[in-house]
Amino acid sequence: MGETLKLFGWKVSPYSHRAEVALRLKGVKYEFIHEDLANKSDMLIRYNPILKKIPVLLQGDTPIVESQVIVEYIDEVFDGHPILPKDPYERAEARFWARFIDEKVRPQAWMSCWTDGETQKSFIAQAKESLATLQGRLEGKKFFGGDSIGLIDIMACSLALWYGVMQEVVGLNLLNEDDYPELCRWGEEYRNAEAVKECLPERELIVGFFAPRKDRIFATKAPVYD
Numbered sequence: 471m472g473e474t475l476k477l478f479g480w481k482v483s484p485y486s487h488r489a490e491v492a493l494r495l496k497g498v499k500y501e502f503i504h505e506d507l508a509n510k511s512d513m514l515i516r517y518n519p520i521l522k523k524i525p526v527l528l529q530g531d532t533p534i535v536e537s538q539v540i541v542e543y544i545d546e547v548f549d550g551h552p553i554l555p556k557d558p559y560e561r562a563e564a565r566f567w568a569r570f571i572d573e574k575v576r577p578q579a580w581m582s583c584w585t586d587g588e589t590q591k592s593f594i595a596q597a598k599e600s601l602a603t604l605q606g607r608l609e610g611k612k613f614f615g616g617d618s619i620g621l622i623d624i625m626a627c628s629l630a631l632w633y634g635v636m637q638e639v640v641g642l643n644l645l646n647e648d649d650y651p652e653l654c655r656w657g658e659e660y661r662n663a664e665a666v667k668e669c670l671p672e673r674e675l676i677v678g679f680f681a682p683r684k685d686r687i688f689a690t691k692a693p694v695y696d
């Protein structure tokens with residue numbers, strides 16, 4: 471693995487963080503290339519022509535795209551901290567929860583912040599149920615991965631920081647210590663893990679993205695990059 475690794479990312483993005491924390495856990499050197507998503511670079515378009523999104527991991531001239539794909543690639547290619555379990559059944563189970571997070575938890579949590587009225591009530595009810603289900607998967611363990619960070623922890627990273635910021639910006643308090651003590655405890659463990667601390671964005675950076683765009687994000691239901 472002689473080639474220089476480059477990560478095209480954006481510090482505000484939890485997807486970008488997923489890839490970066492996987493590299494940090496493995497102790498692999500890489501260059502972080504900040505993308506301006508309002509004015510995407512030719513390199514980003516060249517290396518991710520179909521989706522045109524960050525993160526993109528570039529190994530030599532070979533791009534790997536999509537955060538979970540990148541995390542799994544890093545785990546397969548580099549020695550050190552195991553991210554996915556060795557056992558095929560446990561690996562399948564971790565991938566199931568990764569999918570649950572991306573298909574249920576994240577969109578429900580996002581929409582509970584950026585809708586109102588009956589629609590919001592419905593998303594809040596769905597998010598509450600999914601958060602409780604996810605919390606149950608912790609089973610009293612330090613991390614979803616057991617004693618150390620694994621795929622599910624990395625996939626759930628937005629619950630450890632980003633979702634709290636969004637809640638604060640829109641004045642919601644859904645993910646709180648009274649209702650989700652285990653999930654909040656997990657969030658603290660995650661934020662305090664060495665590899666995470668090395669690459670977790672400052673809370674202010676995320677507030678600085680969401681707060682001024684609050685109305686436009688509410689209107690579009692999607693991030694606004696300019």
Ligand SMILES: N[C@@H](CCC(=O)N[C@@H](CS)C(=O)NCC(=O)O)C(=O)O
Nearest residue numbers: 483485507522523524525536537538
């Ligand atoms: N499913 C993708 C999502 C990545 C994603 O949505 N990236 C956003 C930044 S947070 C992006 O590049 N957006 C640019 C765009 O949509 O034009 C992943 O897991 O990597």
